[in-house]
Amino acid sequence: MNEVNREKIVSELKSIPGLKGIVACGDGYNITESAILLYYVPEELFFQELDQTISRVDDAGLLIEYSLREIRLVDLAIADCLEGRITIQHSSGHPFGIVNSSYAAEIHYGRILWESTNHPITTLKEKLAMEGPYPEKLRQATIAYFMREAALSLGNGHSAAMQGGIHYASGSFFQAACSWVQVIHALNQQFLLSEKGGLKRANELPISPKQFRVRVNQVYRYFAANNPKLAYCEIDMLENEMNVLVRSFAETREG
Missing domain, CATH: 1.20.120 (Four Helix Bundle (Hemerythrin (Met), subunit A))
Known part of the structure; x- marks a missing residue:
């Protein structure tokens, strides 16, 4: 995904109520930077508006691969990782399961494209980095x-x-x-x-x-x-x- 398309996608998404951060994530192996992570607060997010916006983006030829991340759950996952607590969530499409440290990895590798004024993604990055590059x-x-x-x-x-x-x-x-x-x-x-x-x-x-x-x-x-x-x-x-x-x-x- 080129930078122009990325900026257009961000401009379409960032006004959706409840959305707190838009992050491009990739370490060169597992998730390419064409993947977008959308961090949100569930009780505030307008899911219908999000679906409509994603459809509009796709119709404009700005194809987007995205995943939703509930920001409080990511915060809890990072807290567990910092304390050395490992969990695995079994999920369709993930034959091994989703390890909670993968959410920390997304924050570690992720490039912030946009975040709300209270900077929640930056805060998560700083929290994760409290004990160095790898806890x-x-x-x-x-x-x-x-x-x-x-x-x-x-x-x-x-x-x-x-x-x-x-x-x-x-x-x-x-x-x-x-x-x-x-x-x-x-x-x-x-x-x-x-x-x-x-x-x-x-x-x-x-x-x-x-x-x-x-x-x-x-x-x-x-x-x-x-x-x-x-x-x-x-x-x-x-x-x-x-x-x-x-x-x-x-x-x-x-x-």
């Missing part, structure tokens, strides 16, 4: 939570695979791999927007298993070939490497 409590909590999730998923999947349940085992490995992606981002002190593109980005971060993306994809190929033994041979090596990375992090922090 340490969030880092520790993410690592602990998702290493545990990965181990549980792999245990369940292995039992199923040995009984011929390749479909279930593949889904369990997906959950484990997504959990590892969360851990790798936390180890590197990087916010993660969603599971989309997360594997690619995790592969490019300095603290990550060697050839992480290639090896994860190879596991899926082994499952597709009905070869769970080879799949779990690779999975076990990946899990061991993840455990080594996490132990090194813990030793560095304690030292």
Whole structure:
């Protein structure tokens, strides 16, 4: 989306009652800057007027991909992240689920296009940055939570695979791999927007298993070939490497 179109979209949207901020969000992997996040107060927002405005924008050829964000819920998510509380909300279109830290990631990466006079998005950015570029409590909590999730998923999947349940085992490995992606981002002190593109980005971060993306994809190929033994041979090596990375992090922090 070019800057002229973006300005036209903002000029159309910013007058809608209840809308408090318009943000372009993207880290180059998961959400492109063509995506617009609309932060709002639910009891004040005129949803019908919003729908009409979006339709008018689309009719004018200014195609817009947007998502609504209730500003108070985002504020609560950031507060939880700063205190090291991790939650996952299961939602259609998100096979892994929406981790509350993704809302913090949107604020971290987001570029403010417009906000109301009390500057709510700026306030959220400042709140998130209070403990530096990546909150340490969030880092520790993410690592602990998702290493545990990965181990549980792999245990369940292995039992199923040995009984011929390749479909279930593949889904369990997906959950484990997504959990590892969360851990790798936390180890590197990087916010993660969603599971989309997360594997690619995790592969490019300095603290990550060697050839992480290639090896994860190879596991899926082994499952597709009905070869769970080879799949779990690779999975076990990946899990061991993840455990080594996490132990090194813990030793560095304690030292």
